[in-house]
Every structure is written in structure tokens, then in C-alpha cells.
Amino acid sequence: MADEQKHGASRRQFLTGAAALGAGAVTAGAAKAAGPDPLITEVQEWASGLGDGVDATPYGLPIQYESDVVRRNVEWLTADTISSINFTPIHALDGTITPQGCAFERHHSGAIELKKEDYRLMINGLVDTPLVFTYDDLQRFPREQHVYFCECAANTGMEWAGAQLNGAQFTHGMIHNMEYTGVSLRTLLAEAGLSVAGDLKDKWVYVEGADASSNGRSIPMEKALDDVLVAFYANGEALRKEHGYPVRLVVPGWEGNMWVKWLRRIEVMNAPVESREETSKYTDTLEDGTSRKWTWVMDAKSVVTSPSPQAPIKHGHGPLVITGMAWSGHGKITRVDVSKDGGKTWETARLAKAGENKALTRFYLDTEWNGEEMFLQSRAMDETGYVQPTKAQLREVRGLNSIYHNNCIQTWYVTADGKAENVEVSS
Ligand code: MTE
Ligand code: CO
Secondary structure (H helix, E strand, O other): OHHHHHHHHHHHHHHHHHHHHHHOOOOOOOOOOOOOOHHHHOOOHHHOOOOOOOOOOOOOOOOHHHOOOOOEOOHHHOOOOOOEEOEOOHHHOOOOOOOHHHOOOEEOOOOOOOOHHHOEEEEEEOOOOOEEEEHHHHOOOOOEEEEEEEEOOOOOHHHOOOOOOOOHHHHHOOEEEEEEEEEEHHHHHHHOOOOOOOOOOOOEEEEEEOOOOOOOEEEEHHHHOOOOEEEEEEOOEEOOHHHOOOOEEEOOOEOHHHOOOOEEEEEEEOOOOOOHHHOOOOOEEOOOOOEEOOOOEOOOEEEEEEOEOOEOOOOOOEEEEEEEEEEOOOOOEEEEEEEOEOOOOOEEOEEOOOOOOOOOEEEEEEEEEOOOOEEEEEEEEEOOOOEOOOHHHHHHHHOOOOOOOOOOOOEEEEOOOOOEEEEOOOO
16 A cells, blocks of 8 residues: 555656646646657657667766756956866755865865875974875874865855855855865874873964965864864765865865865964965955954855756746755754745755754755745854854944855845846845
């Protein structure tokens, strides 16, 4: 009986799908096939011959029909592609893991090619035994595995003064979420004779990359000894060149700029270096024109990825899945609310899985849509009780001239024909 019901249900869905293909707009869940559908009744080309052999793709790429699921640039941000940024196609992805092949890239002096054999990692400064590790050396320490998001501090940075870029990929796509395998920085610092028992409260590590920019950043010792990873695998395979092959730093929950790629040196110091990347950049302009430094943690944030400007509603009225992602550098996402009326009323979304520490959480709102206009928003909450702010709340503190750390609530205006647009609501 249970089986029969299951079968019946899937067949009903199947007929609906077939009718939708043949007859255009139908009401989901209530359609009958208009007539024989050749996609069902005729033998198709793909069933009349043989497919590709197993030697066709030694390393697979997505099927050609998914060729629009790619990183994209914003032209006016990319005058120079070497010191630049591209964006993850978050509007076209589901789940939480970002494939390396379409995960955003940010380089200050281009993606370099560094062989494992040429790789060296130095730990020097205030340690008993300054050390140099080869790639093979690193492979011999106990490994850890964690999923973490990496968000550039500049994500959503173009939206401070007004709704600007038309697509979740462009407004929120400086983020990826991967499963990393690596050695904890704590382990390597201990190997170099950092006395974990000593007074480390005021100590810092300065981390730098092997690329021309070096992207040097100071990290307080408390974080360095907490959850920072020296990673060499992402999503089960070696890091891609553009993400720092063969070794990058993973600094969970903290701004992407600190996730140094092509990691070459870690110096233990008594004070922060105050490098370019932490003085003239990666500080936050406030309403009164002064700047705030050391804003490392990425606060809770979320965005509806579909529907959105690049992912309009293409089906008819009836069931609609609203989906998006939420994350917090302070820990786990506990709740996400969705509003269809620009924040006047809220419904609590369903989390696909319980929130994970400093990783993306997927949310769904399974709803009905009958062509009404929507001002779609999502609002994330994390385990500290923090609630994602509105744009107006954030502007009160930060003004209009900031760049980094914009975690405000995003609004998509969805029209009666299912198209979506980046807008602001006054509240
Ligand atoms: N590390 C080095 N060595 N060089 C860089 O240019 N860019 C930083 C950081 N680490 C950078 C770097 C910035 S600003 C960000 S947001 C992240 O790397 C982006 O990581 P991804 O390119 O893997 O997405
Ligand atoms: Co960045």
C-alpha cells in the first residue's frame, strides 16, 4: 500500500512535468496531460545509440547545459583582471558546498603556479626553533577536516549607497563554502617550540603568501591557537591554483583577506605589523568619517538566492520554493526568517540541516505564489542571539561611504511575471 501510494505520487508529479513541457503554463499539482507527449511516447535520440565511454572525461566538467553556472565579473570592478575579483554563481547553486570550479577568486597580484616540490613554509620569530616545512613535511602531521565559509570583507560592499548590482551573484557572490583538510596551526606552532603555557595573550602571528602581493596580515595569538588551519585539500581534492595551491590558511569566520593563499611564512611577534592590508585597506569607515580597525569577524548574514534577478520564477502559479543561504562568523545559524512584504511580516524558513559552526546553512520556504508582487527578504539569526540588521540600521553606524562588512538585509522586488530586481525598501 505504502509502495502504491509512493508510486502514485511520483506518477502524478511526472504527468504534471510532462504537461508543463508540452503545454506551457499549468497549475502545478493539478494538470492532466493534454495529449501524448513525444518525450514519453517516442524513442529519443539519447536512447537510440550509445553514450560516451568512460575514457571520454578523465576529469569531468559539468554537462554543457549547465555552462552558465560560472564565475562572473562586474566590468567596472575589473578594469585590471590581475588584481581583481570574480563572483560565485550562488543564484544557480543549491545545498551548501561550493564546487572549487566556480568559487569566487580574489587576487591582489594574480593566481600563481607553485609546485609542491618548490613549496616551503617558514615559521620564525618568537619561537624556540625556527622551522621550514616542505609540502611532504606537512603531510606527516595529524589532519583535521572542517567545512567553513570564506567571505571577502568587501562582499555586498558596492551596495552601501544604494541598490546597485542586479543579481545575488554580484551582490553576495564573494563567498564560498568548502570542506577543508589540513593541519591545525596550533600543531605547527607547537612543533616550532611556541610555549603554549607561556603568556601568549599579547602575541600575534604575521602570515604572508608567496605571491608578489604577499597579502600579509596580523592575527592575534588567541585565534591562531583556536581553529586556524593550514589547509591543502578542499572538497576532497587538492586546492585549485586560484585558491592557493598547494597550501592556504583557513581562518574560520574571519574576513577572507586573512585566508592567506600560497602560504609561505608565519612569524610570531609581540605586536601586529599594521601592514597595508590592515591599515589602508580592510578597515571600516564610520558615519562620522573615522575608521574602525580589527573588524575581523564576519557577522551573521543571509540572502535569498532564488528567486532573484538571475533566477526569476519561470513556472506558473502555485507551489514555489524560496531558497537561500545564511552564515555567521560567530558560530551556528539558528534561524532564518523570510519576508514577502519588505520586512513588515516574517515567516520562519526551514533549515535544510541544523546550522553548522562558521559554515553556510541552506534555508527553504515552501510556499504558494499566485502572481502577487513580493519584496523578498531574508533575516538570519545566530547562536549568540544576533539578528541580521536592516540597511537603515547599518547605515546609522556606518554611513554611506563604507566598503567592507555590509551584512544588511537584502531586498528583491518580484513582479507579477516572476522577474526579480535589486531594490531598497525604506525601514
Ligand atoms: N592571499 C594571497 N597570498 N594573495 C591574495 O591576493 N586575497 C585575499 C585572500 N588571500 C589574497 C590572499 C582575499 S582579499 C580574499 S577575499 C581571499 O583570499 C579569497 O580567497 P579565494 O580567492 O580562494 O576565493
Ligand atoms: Co577579500
